[in-house]
Amino acid sequence: MIGMLASGVYMHENDAYSVYPWHKSFGVLIVVFVLWRIFWRIKNGWPKPVQKYSTAEVALSKIVHWLLILGTILMPVSGMMMSGLGGHGIPLFGIELLPRNPDAIDPSKVVPLNxxxxxxGKALHGLGGNLLIAAILLHIAGALKHHLIDKDFTLKRMLGKRIEK
Ligand code: HEM
Ligand code: HEM
Structure with missing residues (x-):
């Protein structure tokens, strides 16, 4: 997700059109993992906090986790809406999942499907991207706070360590 956000901002700021097909392809591929992860999360529930924290802290972490998980599906879906329905087409590593819809008079231009x-999709992709970057920064600050200030097991648990009770 971080790589997708970085490549998205980079190509948008620099008109780096050679990056677009890579960004789109990885974005489409990510949907498979995202849906799998969301399904797994619904089935297994959210991880419980490793110890007692203030109500405000628990509420903030819940809001940020929801923003993150919704962002993981909103970003690829809005990207596909923008590119696919915009007539630009959706590639998947060289395969045309949805072809370009060229203008009959000037084929260098495209005609939107909707x-x-x-x-x-474009508005959600731009706004959602900025919101997701802010949420990730808060999320990383939270993970570091658990690790360096609270000195608890939250980050270690995320990295796969088992907690002995
Ligand atoms: C995890 C999935 C994705 C993330 C996190 C992501 C993130 C981003 C971000 C942050 C931008 C810059 C937006 C801006 O500053 O306005 C961007 C641009 C873009 N993304 Fe994505 N993206 C994802 C998936 C996709 C997919 C699946 C497609 C299309 C199939 C797509 C197509 C585009 C295009 C065409 C742009 C350039 C828009 C422009 O230059 O105006 N993205 N993306
Ligand atoms: C350097 C980057 C990151 C670090 C260090 C980090 C760390 C963590 C930690 C420590 C937890 C708590 C796990 C637990 O309670 O067992 C967590 C949960 C979570 N993280 Fe991250 N994270 C990072 C990036 C991201 C990104 C980029 C996303 C999605 C865009 C994300 C989405 C989530 C979600 C949704 C949860 C809630 C629990 C779950 O669904 O697994 N994280 N993360």
């Missing part, structure tokens, strides 16, 4: 939904 301008409204493509515009909504």
């Amino acid at each position: 301008e409204t939904l493509a515009g909504l």
Whole structure:
């Protein structure tokens, strides 16, 4: 997800069109893992806090975790809406999942399949990206706080260590 956000911002800021097919392809591929992860999370529930924290801290972590998990599905879906319905096409590592829809008069331009939904996708992709970056920064600060200030097992548990009770 961090790589996708970084590549998205980079290519958008620098008009790096050679990066677009890679960004789109990895974005499509990610959906498989995201859906699997969300399904797993619904089935198994959220991890319980490793110890007692203030109500405000627990509430903030819940809000951020929801933003993160929703962001993981909102970003690829909005990206596909923007590119696919915008007529730009969706590639998957060289395979055309959805072809470009070139303008009959000027084939260097494209004709959107649904301008409204493509515009909504673009707005969600831009706004969602910025919101997700802010949520991830808060999330990493939270993980470091657990590790360095609370000195608890939250980060170690995330990294796969078993907690002895
Ligand atoms: C995990 C999935 C994804 C993440 C986190 C992500 C993130 C981003 C971000 C942060 C930007 C910069 C947006 C801006 O500053 O306006 C961006 C741009 C873009 N993304 Fe994604 N993206 C994802 C998936 C996709 C997918 C699946 C597609 C299309 C199939 C896509 C197509 C694009 C395009 C075309 C742009 C450039 C938009 C422009 O230059 O105006 N993205 N992405
Ligand atoms: C350097 C980057 C990151 C670090 C160090 C980190 C660390 C952590 C830690 C310590 C937890 C708590 C796990 C527990 O209570 O057992 C957690 C949970 C979580 N993280 Fe991250 N994280 C990072 C990046 C991300 C990113 C990029 C996303 C998604 C965009 C994300 C999404 C989540 C979610 C949704 C949870 C809630 C529990 C779950 O669904 O597994 N994290 N993370």
